[in-house]
Amino acid sequence: MIRNMTCEKVKSLLSAYLDSELDYHELRQVELHLLDCSSCQRECRSLRATKDLLGTLESPPLPGEFWPELKERITSRSVSRYYLRLLMKVLAPATALLVLAILPFAITTHEGASSGQVEAKTDLIEPYIREYVISELDRPFSDKTSLGFVATAQAVTMYSSDFLEPHDHHTPREAVVTQNRTGQRTQANAFQRVMFLSPR
Amino acid sequence: MLNTRALAGTQYRESNIEAFEELVRTYDHKLYRVALRLTGNPDEAKDLAQEALLRAYRAFDRFKMGTSFEKWLFRIASNLYIDKLRKYGKYRFESLDEPIPTKDGYVQKILPDRTCNPEDIAEQNELAEKIQAALQSLPVNYRMAVILYDLEGFSYAEISGILDCSIGTVRSRIHRGRRLLRKKLAPYVYQGTDVEVG
Known part of the structure; x- marks a missing residue:
């Protein structure tokens, strides 16, 4: 080799x-x-x-001004960077606040045109769905889940109180009485909004 | 030596600058020497070494504790130098003795004087000038490897870490760099030896 x-x-x-x-x-x-x-x-x-x-090259000495100059460079850049960071700290929240202030106006303006149509459609179908839900709730073997309920008294109470306020105060609330598996009877208010339902 | 953790999460305070100075005092002269041999100009060398230290100061959070601070520092410096060469395009390979073609024939090239201080010029001997000029004429990768090994005594493994290349590449760069230097410095290399110019 x-x-x-x-x-x-x-x-x-x-x-x-x-x-x-x-x-x-x-x-x-x-x-x-x-x-x-x-x-x-x-x-x-x-x-x-x-x-x-x-190897014959001599070692040049470090210039005397090396460190004083370097410290000055560090300090001057540090100061400018410090103020830049400070500026950013002030600007970022200010920008965020400005956006937050403008956002509601922008959303309102954007939704203004279409919101009326959505309401109209909802109002058209709502009475039918409401009647359906009321009739189904009264039947002991109806599928409460498909109506948007978990078949417990607590759930019925929760939905009835959270979502089911009547349109106006002059109209008496329609009472719905349902019964869970243990035979406990619960009264729920009529529905105003039933958008969470998935009627069969 | 100062515990390097003292500078972790460094903020720009006078005390931190002092701590940093204490930490890099061991390397500042070496860094300046390498910068001077790389650039061939005291002002550029000072600027390069200071800029490297400045970057090291600012990037100290990213330094991995337990690794070689010296290698990290010199890596910053070598990357910085290469970046500047790319940015300003100062580097070019040039032959010391190659005549320049003109309309009236060839003229001998006069090399630029890279030293700026007249007093230094007077003090420097001819050999040192020739060696520096020869170093300047080397391709930057060869020059870096030769300077780090022959002038500053880093090992091949350390140079491989600084220049981010394999040890085989370091070996090759040093060898080629020396061969080019031998050619450019032939009258001095072969003075008193029994070998011919190769």
Whole structure:
């Protein structure tokens, strides 16, 4: 294997050889090759001379103004960055407040045109759905889930109180009496909004 | 040495600058030397080293505790230098002895004097100038590897970390850099040796 190493390969490893950065096998191969190859020996000497030449460069001193200038640069940039951050801290909430202030007006304006149509449609179908729900609630085997209820007294009470306020105070509330599995009877108010229903 | 945790989450306070100074005092001179050999100009070198330290100061939160601070710092500096070369396009490969073709034939190139202080010029010997000029003429990757190894004594493994390349690449760059330097500095390299110019 050692005999197969060419001059070209050895020469490419000579800098690493001079720097003691070859692994054991490479080192042995290069050393053995150098014993017999005058061309590679010359190459090695010239590279060593180049390396030594670089070592003759003197170390320049650190300029005296280096740290005072650097501190000034750190401070000046820090101050400007500090004020930038401060500005952002002030601007960001101000922008958020502005958006929050404008948003309701924008939404109202946007919804203004379409809201009337939605109400009209809802009013048209509502009486029919309401009647259906009322009649179904009164039947002991009706599917309360499809009506938007969990078949418990608490649920009926909750829905009746939260969603089922009458249109106006002059109209008496229509009472709905339902009965759960345990036989407990619960009275619920009539429905004003039944949009959560999925009638069969 | 100062505990590096002292600067974690650093805010811009005078005390932190002092702490940072204490931390990097070990490396500032080395950093300046590398910058000077890279740029060949004391003003540029000072600017480069200061900018690198400034970035290190600002990015200190991102420094991974337990890793080499020196390697991290020099990596910042080398990346910064390469960025500046790309941005301003100052770097170009040029031959020291290649004549310039003109209408009237060839003229010998006069290399730019990269030192700015006349007193320094007087003090520097001819050899140092030639070596610096030869270093300047190297491609930047070769130059960095040669400077870090031959002038500052980093190991191949450390250079591989700084320059973000494999050890094999470092080996190759140093070797090619030295061969180019040998060619450019031939009269000095072969002075007193029995070898011929290769």
